[in-house]
Amino acid sequence: MPRVVFTPVLQRHVEATPATVPGATVREALEATFAAVPRLRGYVLDDQGALRHHVVVFVDGEAVRDRERLSDPVTPAAEITVLQALSGGST
Amino acid sequence: MSDRLFVATRKGLFAVERSKRAKKPTWKIAGVSFLGDPVSIVLPDRRDGSVLAALDLGHFGVKIHRSRDGTGNWSEVAAPQYPPEPPGDGERDSFGRKLEWKxxxxxxxxAGSADEPGVIWCGTIPGGLFRSPDSGASWAMVRPLWDHPDRKLWFGGGADWAGIHSICVDPRDSRHVTVGVSCGGVWVTPDGGANWKCQADGMWASYMPPEKKDDPRIQDPHQVVQCRAKPDCLWAQHHNGIFRTTDGAAWWRELKEVPPSVFGFAVAVHPEEPDTAWFVPATKDDKRVPVDGKVVVARTRDGGKSFDVLRKGLPQAHAYDITYRHGLDVDETGTRLAFGSTTGSLWISEDQGDSWTELSSNLPPVYCVRFG
Structure with missing residues (x-):
């Protein structure tokens, strides 16, 4: 099953520990993590269910392309990494 | 009188308290919450002593936290959520720019009135009004306003998209609610949000072509406040002027002779005296600094016929502090005032603005100041 890892920055706000979850797409894997920690959803996805503008997701080191539907496939051995984009930084 | 003040800033929420131990009472920063995180607005709820704070986390979105007693023990509650966008190409604002329902x-x-404990109203960018029946545990969008065809005429002022920044709940009737929209005028519901009417007649807009300048639906009231004792009296600091209504927003009268300037963002009205109001002026919209580098507060006690320019205790040389629309507050007695600035200054007055004490000049940029 794929493993989902979150940026440590998220830990300051919400429980976001690495999790091994079922799922054949990025969406399915993330939904599985949200099922365990519902509050996490609003930190990663926006009102319409797309990736937040300043959040990026990598699958085995490659940035996901479908930021709206999160349909990128993942293998059982995949590592999905959820990070904050530097574009969202501010002073 | 309020002995506590909350100051929401770009880098956290500060609690400021008045100490009575010293011979001369002093105000000091008593604590900070959410240090490092932008706090866009704070609401001390006088009905039950709780406090709500809205965080703008940038990467991770907008969050709302609640403290039962305002002492720093916070828990996250729900944030308003926009409804699913209808299928299609999506909405565009009146200038043709994409408007996402996010x-x-x-x-x-x-806070709602005393007769509806737990009711909270929330104004958002873009252009949303939400209502919580349970102190922020859940929110529902006020769809009749969002779905009103005239909302499509709104546009951003001070932000990329239109937003609701002022919410006045009538103390006589909690179903009667007035909201201010930048840029979209002043909207009034008589029935708790089911029906809405734009009531910004009398306002005019210098930033629109002549054919549109009197349209109430495109006005930019930077802030709208309501007198608690005389709720038919409201004041507005508008983008290009100061306006007042004494008939429940049926007609807004412009006050043209206001020293040193009619431009600014913040306004506060005395809770008992509808003719007494305070403003923190700046030069003009394309020169957003204090007039002549001097921070002042303009106060009227006669409904705008005349103004005192108050400056005792405020910097009078090379000061470039701007006070945002929520950066000025008056306490529930109308005696104490406080305002904060974009350059991290915070001033408090205990004599209706006649004199001011600087509490800090090193805070993060101040977004919102509220007694409570």
Missing amino acids: LRKVWALA
Whole structure:
């Protein structure tokens, strides 16, 4: 099953520990993590269910392309990494 | 009188308290919450002593936290959520720019009346009004306003998209609610949000072509406040002027002779005296600094016929502090005032603005100041 890892920055706000979850797409894997920690959803996805503008997701080191539907496939051995984009930084 | 003040800033929420131990009472920063995180607005709820704070986390979105007693023990509650966008190409604003149905900022929080404990109103960017029946545990969008065809005429002022920044709940009737929209005028519901009417007649807009300048639906009231004792009296600091209504927003009268300037963002009205109001002026919209580098507060006690320019205790040389629309507050007695600035200054007055004490000049940029 794929493993989902979150940026440590998220830990300051919400429980976001690495999790091994079922799922054949990025969406399915993330939904599985949200099922365990519902509050996490609003930190990663926006009102319409797309990736937040300043959040990026990598699958085995490659940035996901479908930021709206999160349909990128993942293998059982995949590592999905959820990070904050530097574009969202501010002073 | 209020002995506590909350100051929401770009880098956290500060609690400021008045100490009575010293011979001369002093105000000091008593604590900070959410240090490092932008706090766009704070609402001390006088009905039960709780406090709501809206965070704008940038990467991770807008969050709302609640403290039962305002002492720093916070827990996250729900954030307003926009409804699913209809299928299609999506909405565009009146200037043709894409408008996504996504929460960008909480720009207003207001408690309902005493007869509806737990009710909270929330204004957002883009252009949303939400109501919580349970102190923020859940929110529902006020769809009749969002779905009103005239909302499509709104556009951003001070932000990329239109936003609701002022919410006035009528003390006589909690179903009667007035909201201010930048840029979209002043909207009034008589029935708790089911029906809405734009009531900004009398306002005019210098930033629109002549054919549109009197359209109430495109006005930019930077802030709207309501007198608690005389709720038919409201004041507005508008983008290009100061306006007042004494008939429940049926007609807004412009006050043209206001020293040193009619431009600014913040206004506060005395809770008992509808003719007494305070403003923190700046030069003009394309020169957003204090007039002549001097921070002042303009106060009227006669409904705008005349103004005192108050400056005792405020910097009078090379000061470039701007006070945002929620950056000025008056306490529930109308005696104490406080305002904060974009350059991190915070001033408090205990004599209706006649004199001011600087509490800090090193805070983060101040977004919102509220007694409570």
